[in-house]
Amino acid sequence: MNHHIVTDSESDPASGKKARLGIKFFFIYLFCYAGFVAIGVTNYELLAVEVFRGINLAIFYGIGLIVFAVLLGILYNILCSRYEDKMKEEDNV
Amino acid sequence: MIYGISYVALAFFLLFVGLVLGLSFYLGRKTKSAASYYAAGGRIHWSVNGIAFAGDYLSAASFLGICGMIAVSGFDGFLYAIGFLAGWIVALFLIAEPFKKLGKFTFTDALNSKFNSRAISLSASISTLIISIFYLIPQMVGAGDLVTPLLGLPHWVGVLLVGLIVILIVATAGMNSTTYVQFLKGSLLIILSTILTVYILKNGFTLTPHHENQKYHSFVELVPEMNGNEVVNVNGWEVLDQIDVKGKQFLQLRKDGKVRWFDLVKEHQHYKLKEALSITKTNDGMILFNGEPQANGNFYQVGHLSKIVMDGKEVEETGPVGPLEYLSIIEKSELVRFTNVKFDHQGQDVSLFYQNVTSGKAFMLPGLKYKIGKGAGIWSKLDFISLMLALFLGTAALPHILIRYYTVKSSRDARKSTILAIAAIGAFYILTLFMGLGAAVNGVLDVESSNMAAPLLARAFGVILFSMISAVAFATVLGTVAGLIVASSGAIAHDFMDVYLRKNLKDEAKVRAGKIAAFAVGIFAIVLGMAFKGMNVSFLVGWAFAIAASANLPAILFLLFWKKTSPTGIAASILVGITASLAIILTSPTMWERYGLDRAKAIHQLENPALISFPLAVLTIYILSLLYPKKEKFSLQKEEKTETAFT
Numbered sequence: 001m002n003h004h005i006v007t008d009s010e011s012d013p014a015s016g017k018k019a020r021l022g023i024k025f026f027f028i029y030l031f032c033y034a035g036f037v038a039i040g041v042t043n044y045e046l047l048a049v050e051v052f053r054g055i056n057l058a059i060f061y062g063i064g065l066i067v068f069a070v071l072l073g074i075l076y077n078i079l080c081s082r083y084e085d086k087m088k089e090e091d092n093v
Numbered sequence: 094m095i096y097g098i099s100y101v102a103l104a105f106f107l108l109f110v111g112l113v114l115g116l117s118f119y120l121g122r123k124t125k126s127a128a129s130y131y132a133a134g135g136r137i138h139w140s141v142n143g144i145a146f147a148g149d150y151l152s153a154a155s156f157l158g159i160c161g162m163i164a165v166s167g168f169d170g171f172l173y174a175i176g177f178l179a180g181w182i183v184a185l186f187l188i189a190e191p192f193k194k195l196g197k198f199t200f201t202d203a204l205n206s207k208f209n210s211r212a213i214s215l216s217a218s219i220s221t222l223i224i225s226i227f228y229l230i231p232q233m234v235g236a237g238d239l240v241t242p243l244l245g246l247p248h249w250v251g252v253l254l255v256g257l258i259v260i261l262i263v264a265t266a267g268m269n270s271t272t273y274v275q276f277l278k279g280s281l282l283i284i285l286s287t288i289l290t291v292y293i294l295k296n297g298f299t300l301t302p303h304h305e306n307q308k309y310h311s312f313v314e315l316v317p318e319m320n321g322n323e324v325v326n327v328n329g330w331e332v333l334d335q336i337d338v339k340g341k342q343f344l345q346l347r348k349d350g351k352v353r354w355f356d357l358v359k360e361h362q363h364y365k366l367k368e369a370l371s372i373t374k375t376n377d378g379m380i381l382f383n384g385e386p387q388a389n390g391n392f393y394q395v396g397h398l399s400k401i402v403m404d405g406k407e408v409e410e411t412g413p414v415g416p417l418e419y420l421s422i423i424e425k426s427e428l429v430r431f432t433n434v435k436f437d438h439q440g441q442d443v444s445l446f447y448q449n450v451t452s453g454k455a456f457m458l459p460g461l462k463y464k465i466g467k468g469a470g471i472w473s474k475l476d477f478i479s480l481m482l483a484l485f486l487g488t489a490a491l492p493h494i495l496i497r498y499y500t501v502k503s504s505r506d507a508r509k510s511t512i513l514a515i516a517a518i519g520a521f522y523i524l525t526l527f528m529g530l531g532a533a534v535n536g537v538l539d540v541e542s543s544n545m546a547a548p549l550l551a552r553a554f555g556v557i558l559f560s561m562i563s564a565v566a567f568a569t570v571l572g573t574v575a576g577l578i579v580a581s582s583g584a585i586a587h588d589f590m591d592v593y594l595r596k597n598l599k600d601e602a603k604v605r606a607g608k609i610a611a612f613a614v615g616i617f618a619i620v621l622g623m624a625f626k627g628m629n630v631s632f633l634v635g636w637a638f639a640i641a642a643s644a645n646l647p648a649i650l651f652l653l654f655w656k657k658t659s660p661t662g663i664a665a666s667i668l669v670g671i672t673a674s675l676a677i678i679l680t681s682p683t684m685w686e687r688y689g690l691d692r693a694k695a696i697h698q699l700e701n702p703a704l705i706s707f708p709l710a711v712l713t714i715y716i717l718s719l720l721y722p723k724k725e726k727f728s729l730q731k732e733e734k735t736e737t738a739f740t
Contacts (some may be wrong), residue, residue: 054421
């Protein structure tokens with residue numbers, strides 16, 4: 001016995017497009033994240049190299065991953081909202 | 094550690110806890126239906142939900158644990174911040190919207206939305222319960238650590254206090270109130286952390302980190318007379334004993350009737366004795382701090398720089414610095430950490446914390462906790478990969494995070510909430526880097542527990558800031574524990590009793606069963622919180638992430654993205670994920686040590702199980718879905734319902 005909660009259950013014609021975009025973005029980020037782990041395991045010394053105003057690659061890459069996640073998220077929302085609005089317009093027409 | 098009670102801090106603390114409880118009771122009066130209890134009726138605004146997401150997520154592990162681990166192990170602590178945030182990418186890009194569309198009460202309902210399988214109900218409710226309990230342990234440990242300096246009470250009292258308050262909150266309210274509590278807490282946590290970071294930068298660096306209300310201890314250094322490697326005399330001190338512990342020499346000396354421990358080091362061909370901190374459990378059960386009773390107050394907070402290099406020159410202090418300059422100066426300087434060794438001395442248990450001079454360069458790289466550099470063994474490298482995998486994959490599979498998707502109205506709102514949460518959490522994690530490093534060099538660390546690094550740093554800067562940060566940290570624990578207990582009670586009362594046992598409970602009975610379950614889980618959490626005292630809370634949360642990644646994530650991803658996923662595959666993969674991850678955790682070196690055994694002789698040297706347990710669960714769901722495909726009726730349902738994220 002399952003129970004539905006109060007949700008906006010209208011159909012979403014843009015869902016397929018959004019899902020494909022999500023997967024693309026996921027792999028872009030995964031590549032960057034795995035890159036950090038791979039450098040740590042295979043070429044540790046590289047993390048000690050100074051890259052920006054006295055800051056080493058480890059700190060730069062780490063903070064970069066956090067900032068990149070936020071930027072990628074914002075971009076994803078903009079694109080998804082655009083898909084949704086476009087689909088809605090097409091439906092109305 | 095010895096702390097005096099601060100009445101200002103206490104007043105703020107009581108005010109804040111009172112506010113939280115008042116809010117819960119007020120909102121709780123509106124909680125009548127099951128939908129309202131478990132998912133706030135799906136009516137929370139996305140911006141409130143986004144910050145509440147952050148409030149939920151920024152648990153004791155983030156605020157207390159990450160800051161503490163950065164303060165003690167440098168960059169290795171920051172790895173948790175990187176991984177915790179990266180996990181949101183999986184949640185946002187793969188899970189948030191399709192999961193929201195399934196539109197159910199709990200994680201189990203969502204997973205079972207297409208199959209109505211009792212096996213899924215059972216396995217998913219077990220997994221929710223186990224993950225929530227593993228996540229509860231560090232919260233309770235953190236709560237205990239928090240009340241010690243705040244109220245001057247023992248650790249176990251803090252654990253008990255949090256447990257009882259949360260049981261009261263959850264039993265009277267539910268998800269509606271926890272959302273607003275989390276919103277309030279999330280906002281305050283970010284604001285106060287920003288203020289603390291500004292203090293840190295304004296304060297800069299100094300070799301003698303005295304603070305207005307807190308003088309830093311000047312550590313004694315002695316020159317011994319040697320005969321070969323043996324100390325024969327120390328001017329003004331009586332030499333009691335010299336012992337070897339894992340290749341290091343320690344001296345027990347006495348002066349004016351007081352016994353102290355020193356670390357024998359050789360620097361530039363000369364021997365020195367450096368003062369260490371000690372906690373000794375005597376044969377008659379007394380605990381001595383630096384050879385004296387606790388009440389004497391001769392046990393110190395630690396953590397300082399031994400060399401400051403600014404613009405290529407050695408200086409004694411820097412004055413205010415910018416954020417990038419702050420990181421750069423630490424990297425070029427040298428700091429003193431305190432390393433712990435434990436040994437038996439004449440039948441007494443001695444825990445010694447000796448000075449460990451560490452270059453800023455090593456401190457700002459991975460390797461002090463997770464050895465991955467030159468000479469690192471295969472186990473430590475695998476452990477590092479396994480931890481990063483668990484952190485990345487765990488977030489999206491945490492039941493108490495997943496249920497927050499149901500508290501907003503639409504899937505668009507779920508997406509916007511998640512992005513706001515990522516921005517808020519990301520900003521907070523960058524601040525943890527400064528708070529952790531600030532604690533490492535400002536003489537505020539409690540050697541007994543790294544978890545209090547950030548609140549103790551705040552105390553050095555002023556009692557008002559300390560009281561506010563402590564109150565928010567306490568509310569952090571309250572809010573997270575409340576969310577976890579709601580998720581656990583949902584797993585027991587709804588998933589197990591109502592769905593699996595088919596009790597067919599009415600709405601009111603379901604809420605009542607949830608509250609009874611919340612009470613039981615709360616009591617269990619209190620007991621575990623006491624048992625795991627002293628462990629870093631981020632490390633403990635790493636385990637919860639690994640179990641979530643292994644048990645839940647393969648099931649969620651396959652359900653959303655692979656049409657051939659069958660109920661047998663889902664149920665089996667959850668069980669395999671739980672069993673494999675639990676088996677690896679319970680036989681890990683850390684647990685071996687907890688059992689009182691030698692960690693080096695543990696069955697394996699892997700601390701985090703995800704590297705093995707996640708692929709195992711993926712293989713299970715794939716193979717069993719092929720071997721035991723879903724029945725025809727489910728395939729037909731597919732045509733009518735939204736089957737995968739691609740439709």
